[in-house]
Amino acid sequence: MAKRYYTLDPQKYDFDEIFGIEAQEAERDALLQSFNDPHVVKYRTKTIKSGNVLEVEVYPIWDTHTSTSRARKTKESREAQKRLNYKNAVKQVVRLINANFTDADFWATFTYDNAHLPKTYAQAQREVQKFIRRLKHYAERHAFAPLKYVYWTEFENDEKKGKRRIHHHIVTNFADRDVMEDLWGNGGRNNVRRLVADDSGYEGMARYCMKDPKGLKRYVASKNLKKPQITVSDTKFTRRKVNRIMYDKVNSYAVFENLYKGYQMTDIKKKTSEYTTGAYVYVKMKRKE
Structure with a gap:
């Protein structure tokens, strides 16, 4: 009978919560016990x-289910699940925008004048x-590229203060900013600007748009967006190699840049856990110019 192995799915468990201790902050004895646990048989790389x-x-x-049992209990809190759902939604939209848009595209904010202000979400x-x-209609008539977009609606209605505040953010490949403003048609103070990527692509902008959803749907995306490319391997990193990274016995930048040719590392997080053994390493990289 094939031996069973166990791990935690980063989509279902909050690794920032489970592996919440920065490696340099952990006690050395605890690190030794955690990293040298024989039940950690290998590492998965996503x-x-x-x-x-x-x-x-x-x-x-x-190689044993008991290594994950305490970590799994952290998922039981309803609030913890809400936080995880929000984190996953942010990751999803950041990756969608990075995968589909460039600095040739636009990020816009559209508001309303009093005559056009909607009464409900x-x-x-x-x-x-x-x-x-x-x-879409204008893009088709003028031979623009097929319209791609992600948008958010922020709606605040305070009846006691007599205040209603509504605006929309949109990221789109629509090719003409002036035409886009004209087609809005609801007045208001509108702002259309080019996207500008940094080391994390458009993450900062996307996180800003995802703030304070107030329980409403966080974003809507066109169906023609391509998905991020996700691969999983159980052979890229051995336990020994991860331990050397955690103990700073190797140059982490060199390790990852040799593994992923054409990319430059911009961030690394190395964490251990009070709930389970082993380590969690998160690395962010950007394509070299």
């Missing part, structure tokens, strides 16, 4: 390519959907 950004997650695989959603249809 690689996510989104446009010019590459992320690497390295996390342990055990549903009405605001209908308005932005009509706007999307106008953009």
Whole structure:
């Protein structure tokens, strides 16, 4: 009978919470006990390519279910699950935007004047959907590239203060910023600007747009967006190699840049856990110019 192995799915468990101790902050004895646990048989490597950004997650695989039992209990809290759902949604939209848009595309904010101000969130959603249809129609008539977009609606209605605040953020490949502003048609103070990538692509902008969702749907994306490229390997990193990274016995930059040719490392997080043994390594890289 084939031997069974166990690991934690980073989509279902909050690795930032489970592996919450920075390696340099942990006690050396605890590190030795954690890293040398014989039940850690190997490490899984998950690689996510989104446009010019590459992320690497390295996390342990055990030969016994008991190694994951305490970590699994951290998932039971309803609030913890909500936090994880939000983190996953942020990761998903950041990767979608990085995979589909470039500095030739636009990020826009559209608001309303008093005459056009929607009364409800549903009405605001209908308005932005009509706007999307106008953009699509114009793009088709003028031989633009097929329209791609991600948008968010922020809606605040404080009846006690008599205040209603609504605006939309959109990332799109629509080719003409002036036409886009004209097609909005709801007044307001609007702002259309070129995307500008940094070492993390467009993550900062996407996180800003994902803030404070107030329980409403966080984003809507066109169906023609390509997915980030995700690969999984159980052979890239041995336990010995991970331990050497955690103890700073190797140059982590050199290790990952040799493994992923054409990319430059921009960030690394090395963590251990009070819930389980082994280590978690998260690396972010950008494509070399």
